[in-house]
Amino acid sequence: MTDPIHLPSIDSLLQSKLAVPLLQSFGHTLVVEALRQTVDSMRQSGKSLSAEQIVKESSTLLIRWTSPTLVPVINATGVILHTNLGRTPLAESTYQEMRSIAVSFNNLEYDLDSGKRGKRSIHAEHSLIRLTGAENAYVVNNNAAAVLLVLTALAQRKRVLVSRSQMVEIGGGFRVPDVMRQSGAKLVEIGTTNRLHLYDYENALQEPAAMVLCAHHSNFKIIGFTSEPSLKDICALAHQKGAIVFHDLGSGALLDTAKYGLAHEPTVQESLQAGVDLVSFSGDKLLGGPQAGIILGKKELVDKIKKHPLARALRPDKLCLAGIATTLLSYLTGKAEEEIPVWQMISRSPQEIRNRAIRWKETLGCGDIIDGKSMIGGGSLPGESLPTTLLALKMEKPDKFLKMLREQHLPIIARIENERVLFDPRTILSHQESSFLETLKHVVEEWN
Missing domain, CATH: 1.10.246 (Serum Albumin; Chain A, Domain 1)
Incomplete structure (x- = not known):
């Protein structure tokens, strides 16, 4: 024993x-x-x-037990809107305003003029209307919620037309048909996977329909033998038949991406000008703000959406509204490109990127400078890339080296290509560059 x-x-x-x-x-x-x-x-x-x-x-x-599971990381992947890494960082002004609201009491639902209860929806509403020309605006907590709310409030138990080419699934298993089913709307599929014609809408609209839903191809492309009528023509036909048009735009671009050498991503303003009755998009993609779903459009329709019981369950909190309002201010003052990180990264010059990569190599004393491509990511501009310059480190076991980078106090997330670990200067934030170099140098020395 x-x-x-x-x-x-x-x-x-x-x-x-x-x-x-x-x-x-x-x-x-x-x-x-x-x-x-x-x-x-x-x-x-x-x-x-x-x-x-x-x-x-x-x-x-x-x-x-007490260490946070959500921590800052350094994005060296070259993917600008990296969904797994929290999409876009916030502008400094946005962060400061959100912090100010977070540590204080505030007038979230209090009218300072009358001294009575106010409405939280006003805090971003006026800026959205001024920027886009929409009649009305409403913010919820994400774009999937926006789509669900619009369908539930305006098309429950009614026919909604959707092209088969737009029956999309995005990250996290979000599927348009599933959301429509949850809303109670009656899905009517039209067209084929690769070709959609105006007469497909016309035939389907022979029976009364509440809505035509157009979902932007935000995270995939259909190429080859394809066709699709213009949004303007769809709107004209739908309105003639008494149906409203709802455009799920997804990425929420307010600036022309073609200016930066990318394909043109349809803007919110263009959707409204084409005649759509409602448009929704994300706050944390190309807009560059915190997570939110933004609904814009005709006043009477948005008012009806605001009054639906589901709107309360999906409403944004004070930090979201403060962040969206401050992000919009950068657009209103013409400073989006210089203040909002997503546009800073997109507009970064090739020479600036190359200079950073060369400086990194000199600091480390190793590595190669090679040409590469940065991706937009985040369900925006599928397949589009920007030319970049990369620092490449040749490693025998690159997966093990990446694991070491991820285990650091400030983890570095990079990528592997052709047995080389690649670091893209485009997506490394200026305030993280010194930490990045210090950490990378330490890991390289430990590796060797």
Whole structure:
């Protein structure tokens, strides 16, 4: 029969000087739980540890339990709107305004003029109307919510026409047919996967329909033998037949992407000018703000949407509204390109990018400078890229090297191509560059 394991009691550990730093940092309840779990684990494994070792093991547990799972990272991938990395960072002015609202009481639903209850919807509404020319505006917490709300409020138990080429699924399993089913709208598929004609709409509109839904091809392309009528022609026909047109634009561009050497991404203003009754898009894609869904369009339709019970469940909080309002201000003052990170990255000059890559190589003392491509990402401008200059490091086990980069205090996310680890200066933020170089140099030295 084996001798029983001698382990110190939890009380004796708590009363020892060894536990004082843990109690000060993590509190009594968590420390007790960590000590018990460590002691139980030792007892089950048959191992005997000293008090010092038990406290050390418990400290490791406590750090793991209390460390945040959402942390900043350095995006060296060259994907500008990287959905897995939180899409676009916020402008400094947006962050400062959100922080100011977060740490104070505010007039979220309080009218300072009348001294009575106000409406939260006003805080971004006027800027959106002024920027786009829409009659009315409403903000919800994301674009999927915007689509669901529009369909539920305006087309429940009614026919909604959607092209088969637009029956899309985007990241996270968001499918247009599923959202329509949830809203209670009756899906009517028209056209074929690759070709859609105006007469497809005309034939389907022989029966009364509440809405024509046009979903922008935001994350895929159909090429080859294709056709699709213009948004303007669709609107003219739908209005003639008494149906409204809702354009799910997705990316929410307010600036012309063609100016930067990219394909032209349809803008919010262009959709409204084509005659759509409603348009929705994301706040955290090409707009460059926090996560939000923005609905613009005819006053009477948006008013009806605002009054629907579902609108309350999908409403944005004070930080979202503060962030959207401040982001819009950069557009209103003509400073979007210089203030909003997504446009800073898109507009960054090839020479500036090349100079950064060369400077990195000189700092590290290794690597190659090669040409490459940056991607837009985030369900915007599918297949489009921008020329860039990359720092390439040749590694025997590139996957293992990437893992080391991810394990750093400020993780670096890069990519592999042809057995080389690539770093794109376009997507590394200016305030992170020194940390990036310091961390990368440390990992390279440790690797070698």
